Amino acid sequence: MGQYFYLTPQNEQKGPVEANQLVALGVNANTLVWTEGMAQWTPAGQVQELASFFAPAAQPATPPTPSYAAQQVAPQPAPQPAQQAAPQSVVYVQTNPSGTSQPAMPKPGSNMILAVLTTVCCCLPLGIVGIVYASKVDGLYFAGDYAGALSAAKSARTWSVIGIVASLVIGIIYLLIYGAAIFAAMKGGFN
Secondary structure, three states, X not given: XXXXXXXXXXXXXXXXXXXXXXXXXXXXXXXXXXXXXXXXXXXXXXXXXXXXXXXXXXXXXXXXXXXXHHOXXXXXXXXXXXXXXXXXXXXXXXXXXXXXXXXXXXXXXXXXXXXXXXXXXXXXXXXXXXXXXXXXXXHHHHOOOHHHHHHHHHHHHHHHHHHHHHHHHHHHHHHHHHHHHHHHHHHHHOO
């Protein structure tokens, strides 16, 4: 059995915990859970590996109503076992256009610093392209488009790295041409 993260009623992410400990931590069939390999948060009762923990228990027979004379002592409820506190995790909550909140993936880094450094130090045109993509990351993420934000972050990084590499290649070519010109001038000067 794998380890699962789960959401409390206050929308706090807890875990990871072993699957067989979920019920003891108050997880029920409607609690949202997630583990590596799952595309999204899913109610625990719908996860095949966890379904057996939330199968409906057989209903015990209802005892007959006691007569007035037998109602001298009320039964005491059984003590509940103490729940262990799960370690705290970072919680990411995203609000949908409908106003409901749901757990979300963490915001990808925009690579803005890399794009600015590429623009200032290396290659202006490709650095500007990197800045344009980096500036789109936050807007896409907060609009609920995680895939678009991730794609924009990757594009910003790609264009910035291409700018750095292009700048290095052009610099090396320039040095080779300049070195060849100096060598030719020196060779011509000695004749």
